[in-house]
Amino acid sequence: MSSGHVRVDHLSITFAGKQGPVTALAPTTLHLAPGSFTALIGPSGCGKSTLMNAIAGFVQPAGGAMTLDNTEITGPSPDVGVIFQQYALFPWFTALGNVKFALKRLGLPRAELHDRAMAALEEVNLAQHAAKFPGQLSGGMKQRVAIARTFAAGPKVLLMDEPFAALDAQTRIVMHHLLTDIWQKHRATVLFVTHDVDEALLLADRVCVMSQAPGRIIRDYALDLPRPRSLRAQADVLLPIRDEIITLLHPTHADA
Amino acid sequence: MADVPQPRRVRPKLAMGLAGATGLGRPLLSFGFILTLWIAVTGAGLVPEQIFPSPLSVWQATVEMAANGTLATDLAVSMRRAAIGFGIGSVLGVTLGLLTGRVALVRALLNPFLTLLRPIPAIALVPVAIVWFGIGEGSKYFVVSYTVFLTVWFNTHHGMEYIPDIYLRASRSLGASRMREFLTVVIPAAAPHIVAGLRLGVALAFLSLVAAELSGASSGLGHRLQEARQYIRTDRMFALLIILGALGATVDLIVQWVGRKLVHWQQG
Ligand SMILES: Nc1ncnc2c1ncn2[C@@H]1O[C@H](COP(=O)(O)OP(=O)(O)OP(=O)(O)O)[C@@H](O)[C@H]1O
Ligand SMILES: [Mg+2]
Numbered sequence: 001m002s003s004g005h006v007r008v009d010h011l012s013i014t015f016a017g018k019q020g021p022v023t024a025l026a027p028t029t030l031h032l033a034p035g036s037f038t039a040l041i042g043p044s045g046c047g048k049s050t051l052m053n054a055i056a057g058f059v060q061p062a063g064g065a066m067t068l069d070n071t072e073i074t075g076p077s078p079d080v081g082v083i084f085q086q087y088a089l090f091p092w093f094t095a096l097g098n099v100k101f102a103l104k105r106l107g108l109p110r111a112e113l114h115d116r117a118m119a120a121l122e123e124v125n126l127a128q129h130a131a132k133f134p135g136q137l138s139g140g141m142k143q144r145v146a147i148a149r150t151f152a153a154g155p156k157v158l159l160m161d162e163p164f165a166a167l168d169a170q171t172r173i174v175m176h177h178l179l180t181d182i183w184q185k186h187r188a189t190v191l192f193v194t195h196d197v198d199e200a201l202l203l204a205d206r207v208c209v210m211s212q213a214p215g216r217i218i219r220d221y222a223l224d225l226p227r228p229r230s231l232r233a234q235a236d237v238l239l240p241i242r243d244e245i246i247t248l249l250h251p252t253h254a255d256a
Numbered sequence: 257m258a259d260v261p262q263p264r265r266v267r268p269k270l271a272m273g274l275a276g277a278t279g280l281g282r283p284l285l286s287f288g289f290i291l292t293l294w295i296a297v298t299g300a301g302l303v304p305e306q307i308f309p310s311p312l313s314v315w316q317a318t319v320e321m322a323a324n325g326t327l328a329t330d331l332a333v334s335m336r337r338a339a340i341g342f343g344i345g346s347v348l349g350v351t352l353g354l355l356t357g358r359v360a361l362v363r364a365l366l367n368p369f370l371t372l373l374r375p376i377p378a379i380a381l382v383p384v385a386i387v388w389f390g391i392g393e394g395s396k397y398f399v400v401s402y403t404v405f406l407t408v409w410f411n412t413h414h415g416m417e418y419i420p421d422i423y424l425r426a427s428r429s430l431g432a433s434r435m436r437e438f439l440t441v442v443i444p445a446a447a448p449h450i451v452a453g454l455r456l457g458v459a460l461a462f463l464s465l466v467a468a469e470l471s472g473a474s475s476g477l478g479h480r481l482q483e484a485r486q487y488i489r490t491d492r493m494f495a496l497l498i499i500l501g502a503l504g505a506t507v508d509l510i511v512q513w514v515g516r517k518l519v520h521w522q523q524g
Contacts, residue, residue, distance in 0.1 A: 056429055077431070081429060088426040
C-alpha cells in the first residue's frame with residue numbers, strides 16, 4: 001500500500017506581478033517521509049502558503065517537480081487533504097453534512113454514510129453538535145469539524161496552513177492534543193505551517209525553517225521525542241532549538 | 257487612558273420613544289403622520305379636490321372599484337402577468353447566469369452583449385413588444401420577463417464571480433466531481449446573490465408591468481390608471497397607486513421571507 005511519500009524537488013513558483021513575474025518560492029527541495037509530521041516555520045511572506053498550495057495542487061509550479069508516492073501532483077486530489085486557517089466549512093451544510101460531503105465519493109449506502117460521518121464527528125468530540133450549522137459553532141469547533149471532514153476523505157497527506165492561528169491559547173492546546181491523537185490513529189503525512197515556534201516543537205517530528213522571501217529551507221531539525229510533549233519536561237532538548245529558531249527568524253533583531 | 261470612563265450619551269426622550277417603536281409601530285407611525293398631513297392639506301381647501309383628492313374620496317373610489325368588480329379583475333390580471341413574466345424571466349436569468357458564470361465560452365459569447373442591454377429602460381421596449389406581440393398578453397409577458405431576466409442574470413453571474421476560492425479548493429481536495437461541486441458548492445455559494453437578484457426582479461416585474469399596461473392594454477391596474485386619466489379621476493388614480501404600492505411591498509416582504517429561509521446561513 002502506498003502511504004504518502006511527498007517529494008518536492010527544486011520547486012519554484014512565480015506569480016505575475018505588475019512589474020513582471022514575482023518569485024514567491026525560490027527553488028525548494030523537501031521530502032516528507034510517509035506518516036511523518038513536519039512543521040514549516042518562516043517569516044511572513046517567505047512562501048510557506050505558496051509551497052503548501054502547490055502540494056495541494058492549487059497553484060502550478062514554475063519549475064521543479066512534485067510527486068506523491070511517485071505520481072506527479074497535477075491538481076487537487078482527495079489523497080492530499082487541506083486544513084485552512086479560515087476553516088472553509090460549507091456554511092449551507094450542517095457539521096454532519098460537511099463531513100458527509102467528504103465521504104460522498106466513496107458511494108456508500110445511506111445508513112453507512114451517516115454512521116461513518118457521525119463516527120468522524122465523534123472522533124473530534126462533536127457528535128452532539130452534528131446538526132448545527134457552522135455559523136452556530138465556535139472557532140475551535142469549526143476547526144474540529146474541518147479536521148473530521150478532511151480525515152474522513154482518507155487523505156495520505158494532510159496540509160495544514162496555520163490551522164490554529166485564529167484560536168485562543170487555551171483552545172489551541174486542546175486542538176494540539178486532539179490533532180496528535182487523530183494523527184497517531186490515521187497516520188497521514190502531515191505538513192503543518194505555523195508562526196508559533198512552541199507549537200512546532202510540541203507537535204512535529206521535524207521542524208523546517210525557511211528564510212526571508214523569496215524563501216527556501218535553511219534549517220531542518222529532527223525531533224525524536226515522545227508525545228505528549230512539554231517545553232518544561234523536555235527543556236534540555238527543546239529550549240536550545242527554540243532559541244536557535246527564534247534567532248533564525250529574526251536575523252536583524254539587533255538593529256530593529 | 258482606557259480607564260477613563262466615557263460619558264454616557266443620553267438620548268432625548270422623543271428620539272428614544274421613536275427608536276423604541278418596533279414591528280408594526282414604526283410603519284404605522286409614518287403612515288399616520290402622512291395621512292394627518294394629507295387630511296390637513298386637503299381639508300384646508302388649498303388645492304382643488306379634482307387635482308389632489310382627499311383621503312376620504314380616495315377611499316370611496318376604492319370602494320366603488322371594488323363594488324363594480326373592476327378592482328378584483330384588474331388585480332388578478334396584473335398579478336397573473338407579473339407572475340408569469342417573473343417566472344419566465346427568473347428561470348432564464350438564473351439558468352443563463354449559472355452558465356455565464358461557469359462556462360467560459362458562454363461568458364465570452366454573451367456577457368458583452370447582455371451588459372450592453374442592461375441600461376435600456378423597460379419602457380423603451382414597450383413599442384417593440386407591441387409590434388411583435390400585439391397589445392394582448394404576449395407583449396406584457398415579454399416586457400416583464402425581459403426586465404426580470406436581465407437583473408436576475410446579472411446578479412446570478414455576479415454571485416458566481418464572487419464565490420470564495422477557498423470553497424472550490426476545499427471541494428476539490430475532498431474529491432468532489434465537477435457536477436457535485438456545481439450542485440452542492442457553487443449554487444449554494446452564489447445563492448445569496450441569486451436571491452438578492454430575484455428580489456430586485458420582483459420589484460422590477462411590477463415596474464415594467466405597469467409601464468407596459470399604461471401604453472397598450474385593455475385590462476390591468478396600469479390600464480385602469482390610464483383610463484382614470486382620460487376621465488380625470490385623480491381619486492381613482494390615487495387609489496390605484498396606493499394599491500400598487502401595497503401590493504409591491506407585500507410581495508417584497510414575502511420574497512424577503514422566503515429568501516431568508518432559503519439562504520438561512522447568511523447573516524445580516
Ligand atoms: N496569488 C498571488 N499573486 C501574487 N503574489 C502572490 C500570490 N500569493 C502569494 N504571493 C506572494 O508570494 C509571496 C509568498 O506568499 P505566501 O503567502 O506563500 O507567504 P507565507 O509564507 O505564507 O506568509 P504568511 O506567513 O504571512 O502567511 C509573497 O510575497 C506574496 O506576496
Ligand atoms: Mg501563509
